[in-house]
């Protein structure tokens with residue numbers, strides 16, 4: 001099996017997080033061109049929701065679950081982020097990438113906000129056929145809470161292990177994790193306590209940069225390192241070159 005790579009595209013680079021589901025098609029086309037030019041074989045893409053999902057999830061309090069008779073938010077939030085997914089897939093396909101959308105609502109189950117099951121056999125088959133699955137943060141049925149939001153970052157952690165991914169990269173709107181305006185080249189559980197991680201400036205029900213680092217430290221504990229870098233460095237990451245960002249490593 002050739003090396004598998006997982007690329008997560010942050011909601012902040014696919015949408016304008018300060019507007020209502022405003023998709024950044026220019027950024028999407030640039031990213032799609034980079035993926036098409038550098039590598040598609042053995043590549044899995046996950047993306048966040050940005051302004052196509054977070055505002056809806058917050059409006060319907062999905063971070064607190066869903067009760068019988070109060071399920072409208074499940075539909076509305078899933079519809080918003082699925083719309084973004086369709087655009088990500090289209091942008092990739094326009095550049096010749098054999099992308100196909102996969103929705104966690106259909107194949108994942110959570111308990112207390114954490115994924116407990118996610119069908120991966122079809123993903124294996126897609127990869128064997130040379131396809132590029134494009135999966136997204138989503139609303140998922142939750143055994144304890146009715147429903148919950150599973151972030152793209154939680155999916156990164158789960159699927160990197162489940163699909164035996166060799167390299168994991170997260171593209172976002174900052175050049176890496178910043179401390180005093182400078183990129184921190186490496187983070188471990190020991191060094192993270194000294195960092196000041198701020199809140200997201202926009203609606204984010206899944207913990208912003210803090211939530212992202214927590215998921216990636218969990219991944220590092222399980223033996224897989226990951227990288228956070230600016231969206232303009234997607235091609236560098238895919239090519240295995242220096243991306244000027246932050247690496248999250250185990251001790």
Ligand SMILES: Nc1ncnc2c1ncn2[C@@H]1O[C@H](COP(=O)(O)OP(=O)(O)OP(=O)(O)O)[C@@H](O)[C@H]1O
Pocket residue numbers: 009010011012013047048049050152171172173174176177178179196197198199200201204206207208209212
């Ligand atoms: N120390 C920090 N270093 C870098 N970014 C930080 C830091 N503290 C807070 N942030 C914020 O985190 C944001 C990136 O996290 P965010 O969750 O928005 O990314 P994303 O992955 O693009 O979005 P999504 O979670 O919707 O996929 C940056 O835009 C920045 O405002």
Ligand SMILES: C=C(C)CCOP(=O)(O)O
Pocket residue numbers: 011047048049050052053054057077078081136137138139149150151152153205206
């Ligand atoms: C809000 C929804 C639907 C998914 C959140 O995923 P994220 O943007 O990766 O945190």
